[in-house]
Structures are given as C-alpha cells and as structure tokens.
Amino acid sequence: xxxxxxxxxxxxxxxxxxxxxxxxxxxxxxxxxxxxxxxxxxxxxxxxxxxxxxxxxxxxxxxxxxxxxxxxxxxxxxxxxxxxxxxxxxxxxxxxxxxxxxxxxxxxxxxxxxxxxxxxxxxxxxxxxxxxxxxxxxxxxxxxxxxxxxxxxxxxxxxxxxxxxxxxxxxxxxxxxxxxxxxxxxxxxxxxxxxxxxxxxxxxxxxxxxxxxxxxxxxxxxxxxxxxxxxxxxxxxxxxxxxxxxxxxxxxxxxxxxxxxxxxxxxxxxxxxxxxxxxxxxxxxxxxxxxxxxxxxxxxxxxxxxxxxxxxxxxxxxxxxxxxxxxxxxxxxxxxxxxxxxxxxxxxxxxxxxxxxxxxxxxxxxxxxxxxxxxxxxxxxxxxxxxxxxxxxxxxxxxxxxxxxxxxxxxxxxxxxxxxxxxxxxxx
Amino acid sequence: xxxxxxxxxxxxxxxxxxxxxxxxxxxxxxxxxxxxxxxxxxxxxxxxxxxxxxxxxxxxxxxxxxxxxxxxxxxxxxxxxxxxxxxxxxxxxxxxxxxxxxxxxxxxxxxxxxxxxxxxxxxxxxxxxxxxxxxxxxxxxxxxxxxxxxxxxxxxxxxxxxxxxxxxxxxxxxxxxxxxxxxxxxxxxxxxxxxxxxxxxxxxxxxxxxxxxxxxxxxxxxxxxxxxxxxxxxxxxxxxxxxxxxxxxxx
Numbered sequence: 001x002x003x004x005x006x007x008x009x010x011x012x013x014x015x016x017x018x019x020x021x022x023x024x025x026x027x028x029x030x031x032x033x034x035x036x037x038x039x040x041x042x043x044x045x046x047x048x049x050x051x052x053x054x055x056x057x058x059x060x061x062x063x064x065x066x067x068x069x070x071x072x073x074x075x076x077x078x079x080x081x082x083x084x085x086x087x088x089x090x091x092x093x094x095x096x097x098x099x100x101x102x103x104x105x106x107x108x109x110x111x112x113x114x115x116x117x118x119x120x121x122x123x124x125x126x127x128x129x130x131x132x133x134x135x136x137x138x139x140x141x142x143x144x145x146x147x148x149x150x151x152x153x154x155x156x157x158x159x160x161x162x163x164x165x166x167x168x169x170x171x172x173x174x175x176x177x178x179x180x181x182x183x184x185x186x187x188x189x190x191x192x193x194x195x196x197x198x199x200x201x202x203x204x205x206x207x208x209x210x211x212x213x214x215x216x217x218x219x220x221x222x223x224x225x226x227x228x229x230x231x232x233x234x235x236x237x238x239x240x241x242x243x244x245x246x247x248x249x250x251x252x253x254x255x256x257x258x259x260x261x262x263x264x265x266x267x268x269x270x271x272x273x274x275x276x277x278x279x280x281x282x283x284x285x286x287x288x289x290x291x292x293x294x295x296x297x298x299x300x301x302x303x304x305x306x307x308x309x310x311x312x313x314x315x316x317x318x319x320x321x322x323x324x325x326x327x328x329x330x331x332x333x334x335x336x337x338x339x340x341x342x343x344x345x346x347x348x349x350x351x352x353x354x355x356x357x358x359x360x361x362x363x364x365x366x367x368x369x370x371x372x373x374x375x376x377x378x379x380x381x382x383x384x385x386x387x388x389x390x391x392x393x394x395x396x397x398x399x400x401x402x403x404x405x406x407x408x409x410x411x412x413x414x415x416x417x418x419x420x421x422x423x424x425x426x427x428x
Numbered sequence: 429x430x431x432x433x434x435x436x437x438x439x440x441x442x443x444x445x446x447x448x449x450x451x452x453x454x455x456x457x458x459x460x461x462x463x464x465x466x467x468x469x470x471x472x473x474x475x476x477x478x479x480x481x482x483x484x485x486x487x488x489x490x491x492x493x494x495x496x497x498x499x500x501x502x503x504x505x506x507x508x509x510x511x512x513x514x515x516x517x518x519x520x521x522x523x524x525x526x527x528x529x530x531x532x533x534x535x536x537x538x539x540x541x542x543x544x545x546x547x548x549x550x551x552x553x554x555x556x557x558x559x560x561x562x563x564x565x566x567x568x569x570x571x572x573x574x575x576x577x578x579x580x581x582x583x584x585x586x587x588x589x590x591x592x593x594x595x596x597x598x599x600x601x602x603x604x605x606x607x608x609x610x611x612x613x614x615x616x617x618x619x620x621x622x623x624x625x626x627x628x629x630x631x632x633x634x635x636x637x638x639x640x641x642x643x644x645x646x647x648x649x650x651x652x653x654x655x656x657x658x659x660x661x662x663x664x665x666x667x668x669x670x671x672x673x674x675x676x677x678x679x
Contacts, residue, residue: 373520378502378518381506382502383592384533390503
C-alpha cells in the first residue's frame with residue numbers, strides 16, 4: 001500500500017477525529033489492525049477509480065448530515081412472518097424491542113455485550129474477511145467499520161434454523177451515526193435465512209461478515225427503507241465452502257446516497273453464490289451496487305442480477321466483477337445489470353468486469369439501459385390497458401426479473417407489492 | 429359498424445403518403461376481406477385504426493358505431509369495441525399471459541363502467557375459451573408471447589379476441605406463418621365469434637384463409653386505395669390470376 005497524499009490524510013484525520021478505539025476486550029487487536037489499514041489507505045475520495053461514479057463525501061464527513069425521520073404508513077416488511085426479531089434503534093441494540101436471542105441450532109449475542117470479554121470465539125472471525133477484501137481493491141469504509149463499530153450481532157448457526165432471523169433497524173434521531181458490524185458463522189450443513197429491514201440512522205455504515213461452511217446455506221433478503229434522506233454504505237463479505245449456497249437479495253426504494261458492496265469468495269468446489277437487487281429511485285436518488293465475486297474452486301456458479309428503475313434525474317451505478325482464478329475450472333459466472341430510465345434526466349453508470357485466468361469456464365455479462373418498450377406499450381394499450389397502467393405493468397415486469405431471484409414466493413410477492421405501491425405513490 | 433371515409437394517411441416522420449383516400453364500410457354481422465399486393469397499405473390501415481404512433485391522418489374519417497375513433501387513445505378505441513389481431517404479436521417478458529388477459533378484460537370493463545370480472549369467473553371463462561383454441565395451462569402461465577411458436581402467437585391473439593368480445597375485429601395477416609392445421613384452428617376460433625352484432629375485417633395475402641373464414645365482401649387494395657370490391661369470387665380470381673389484371677384495369 002502506498003503512502004497517502006496529504007488531502008487524503010487530512011480527510012482521514014477529520015473523519016476519525018470523532019471516533020475512538022476501545023482499549024480492552026477480545027476485539028482490540030482486530031480493531032487496531034483495521035485502524036492501521038484505514039490510516040494507510042485513507043478514506044475514499046472522488047479520484048479513486050472505485051469511487052468514480054459515487055461521491056463518498058457524505059460518508060467521510062466528521063459528522064453526518066441531518067436526516068429527517070421517516071414515518072412509514074405501511075406495516076413493516078417482514079412483520080407478518082414467524083421470525084426471531086432483533087431491533088437496533090439508531091445503531092444501538094434494543095433488548096426491549098427484540099425477541100429473546102435464542103433459537104434451536106442458533107446462538108446470537110450482541111457485539112456490545114461481549115466487547116469487554118477477553119476471550120470469545122468471534123475473535124477468529126471478526127474483521128478477517130473485511131481484511132481479505134482489501135485486496136485487490138481498497139474498501140476503506142469497511143476497515144473503518146471493523147475498527148470503530150459500536151454494535152452488531154454475532155450469530156453462530158450450528159443447524160437448520162426453522163425461523164428466519166430478522167434485523168429491524170429504526171431511525172429515531174435526525175443526527176444518528178450508526179456503525180454496525182455483524183458476524184455470521186454457519187457450520188457445515190447449517191441453514192439460515194436472514195432478513196433485514198428499516199431505516200437505520202441518519203448515516204449508516206454496516207459490515208456483515210458471513211462464513212458459510214461446507215454444505216451450509218445462507219439466504220439473505222434485505223429491504224432498504226423508503227427514508228428518503230438515508231446515507232448508507234454497506235458491505236457484505238462472505239466466504240463459501242464446498243457445496244455451500246449463498247443467496248442475497250436487496251430491495252432499495254429512495255435514499256439520497258446508498259452504496260452496497262458485496263464481496264464473495266467461492267473457495268470450495270460446487271459452491272453457489274447469487275446476489276441480486278431491485279431498486280427504484282426518484283429525483284435526488286443515488287444508488288450504487290458494487291459486487292466482487294472471486295471463483296477460487298472448481299465448478300462453482302455465481303449469478304448477479306441487478307435492475308434499476310430511475311426517474312427525475314435519479315442516478316444508478318453498477319460495478320460488478322467476476323474474477324476467475326487459474327484453477328477455478330468449470331466456473332459458471334453470469335452477470336446482468338439493467339436500468340429502465342423513465343426520462344432523459346436520469347442516468348445509469350455501469351462497469352461490468354470479467355477477469356478470467358482459467359480456460360474451461362462459461363462467463364457472460366450484459367448491461368443495458370433503456371426506456372419503456374414502445375411496441376409493448378402499444379400492444380397493451382391496443383388491448384384496452386390505459387397508458388399509465390400499461391407503463392406500470394411493464395416497469396414491474398422489468399423489476400420482477402430481479403425479484404424472481406428470491407426463492408420464497410411469499411416474500412417475493414410482498415416485495416412486488418411494495419414496488420407497485422411505490423410506482424403508484426410516485427405517479428409513474 | 430366501421431365506417432371509413434376518404435382516409436388519407438402519411439408517415440409522421442417522412443413525407444410519404446400511404447393511404448390515399450380509403451372508403452370502406454363494414455356492417456355488423458359481416459366479414460369483409462382485404463387483399464392486395466405488398467406495400468398497398470393494408471397493414472397501415474389496421475395500425476391507423478387501432479391508434480399506433482407514427483402515422484398522421486391528413487384527411488378523411490373513421491368511426492365505430494358512429495363514434496369518431498381517430499381522436500381516441502388506443503385504449504379508448506379498444507374499450508369502444510375495436511380489436512386488432514396483430515400480424516406480429518409483441519412479446520412482453522415478465523408479464524404473465526393470464527395477468528395480461530385479466531388486466532385487459534377488466535380495464536375495458538372499467539372504462540365502460542361495468543363491474544370487473546372476479547378472479548374465479550375469469551379463470552373459468554379463460555380456461556373454457558383457451559381449450560377450444562388448444563391453448564394449454566402452460567401457455568397461459570408463460571409471459572405474453574415469449575417463446576411462443578408462430579402458431580401459438582396467432583392462437584393467443586384469437587384467445588384475446590374471444591376474451592375481450594370486441595364489436596369490430598381486424599385481423600392483420602393472421603394466416604401468415606401458419607401451417608394448414610394451425611390455420612384451421614385459428615379460423616374455427618374466428619368463426620365461433622361470428623355473430624350478428626360483430627363485424628370483421630380480414631386482411632390477407634392468400635385466398636386459402638378465406639376458404640375457412642368465408643367473407644361476405646372482398647376488397648382489393650392497391651397504392652393506398654380500395655380499387656375493386658366484389659364477392660368471394662374476387663378472392664378466387666386473385667388466387668388464379670394474381671393482381672396483374674386488376675391493376676391493369678386501374679391503369
């Protein structure tokens with residue numbers, strides 16, 4: 001890592017001026033090391049290639065911009081499901097609002113509760129994937145998270161967990177600055193569905209490290225709320241063992257600034273990694289999906305499906321990479337990123353990348369940006385469907401191809417309903 | 429039913445006149461056929477009547493049951509009872525055929541101030557009508573026309589027609605791309621819909637379709653006009669001699 005230039009140094013010092021490292025407990029070493037990494041890399045700036053399309057300024061200011069509270073009119077996304085619910089209010093765990101943290105085959109502890117302990121098994125995992133994810137591309141905001149996270153959950157899954165674990169985020173302070181770090185460890189053959197929903201804070205930095213052992217299955221479905229003034233940067237790091245499955249889907253509606261990074265390693269043969277997202281944005285909306293999938297084992301499958309609907313000057317970004325290591329033969333990699341621009345003011349910036357060192361692989365990628373299909377619109381109208389309703393139908397059909405990646409049909413249907421509601425509210 | 433008077437149409441983007449004074453009246457209960465060489469304006473006529481963008485009416489009128497349709501949006505024309513079976517039905521990925529049909533049926537009912545069809549009632553009717561067209565459950569579930577064969581697409585058009593029960597049906601080269609069996613099936617579907625209150629305008633290149641859908645009146649269109657009108661025998665004349673003789677009469 002090269003020495004940082006002065007403006008970067010200044011920006012880094014400014015960001016860290018309001019933060020402090022804990023001085024005791026099992027995570028101290030990992031946090032110190034992350035802090036050192038961060039200081040060498042410096043916080044991201046507009047001149048960094050990886051931040052070319054997304055301005056990190058609001059993520060690195062010493063204090064967050066004020067964000068108005070959002071009062072949802074609709075019920076909570078996963079509220080009707082039988083689930084184990086964990087609630088964070090402005091980035092702080094709430095025991096009162098959460099369910100008892102236990103379940104069959106499951107151990108859940110709050111990060112802040114175990115922080116003072118000298119010994120904890122999480123020491124072997126905390127920050128490990130984040131550190132690995134700094135190569136070949138720097139992810140300074142993830143290092144910042146490892147160093148300074150003030151809360152989170154550590155989840156150990158030993159078996160198949162019947163109920164999904166749900167993390168609900170609540171935003172009750174206009175100036176909250178939340179840094180959460182979750183570690184999820186799935187033992188061989190274990191199976192967990194993790195749900196996340198709700199606006200988290202005025203500014204939100206979240207890292208989730210997921211260790212998926214051989215034959216384990218991890219399903220993740222997240223909805224990023226309709227709180228318009230959200231500024232969020234999230235990272236998912238996951239390591240997949242032999243014949244394991246990782247599937248993650250994110251629904252994003254509104255938000256001034258959201259960057260979701262997903263960094264996956266297929267380290268065991270026959271692993272499956274799917275990551276998908278559907279987002280809808282109107283006006284001063286900026287949404288960035290950045291994905292990096294490394295194939296480092298034989299006959300693994302990876303799939304990226306991202307769809308964005310943008311209007312009134314909204315911006316969508318997709319940076320997706322598939323890296324196939326020399327020994328990762330029989331790799332099956334697929335990547336599609338598409339945007340539907342409902343007017344001329346909106347824009348979609350895409351950077352799909354394939355880097356392949358094995359010779360027996362099937363990798364494909366595609367990226368498109370376009371308007372509503374006029375032929376299809378005319379066809380629907382000629383059958384009596386009014387123009388607005390027809391546009392809605394076509395827009396939902398476009399998003400549906402990403403939502404189809406969600407295996408649970410009830411959840412997929414609920415997501416489609418949310419998207420339909422959004423389109424109606426926004427008069428599309 | 430359908431009354432077209434002196435219809436002149438040009439392309440919106442270029443100075444090209446396509447229809448140069450079409451006069452045509454289709455009465456309720458009758459089947460009219462239009463034949464004509466390529467480029468005579470047959471498909472343009474069907475597009476203009478259904479309200480496709482890209483055309484400019486420079487003169488003349490078209491009305492359905494006395495209502496001027498040229499000023500209406502495509503969906504209003506559909507609700508007024510006009511239906512066009514497309515020559516090239518459009519594929520709509522992501523929209524299930526059943527959803528599409530139900531949305532269309534209920535949108536038209538709503539526009540006419542009628543009650544929407546319940547899901548159960550709709551399902552019963554669609555299954556029944558799909559069966560006579562040999563459209564299976566799988567075709568109803570799949571996205572509209574996506575991956576359908578040529579014959580399946582055309583049968584799907586007729587199913588839409590059967591569900592929407594329009595007053596005036598225009599079939600634009602519904603026989604193109606169909607084998608003999610598929611053509612019979614489509615023709616049977618059309619014939620089942622023939623009744624006193626419904627008019628048909630069948631655009632075709634070949635007399636063969638008219639063996640199955642027997643027309644009352646046959647028109648020959650050329651150079652943007654209807655140049656000859658007669659009975660079913662006119663179609664046979666074209667089949668045997670081509671258009672040369674008729675075009676020669678015109679010259």
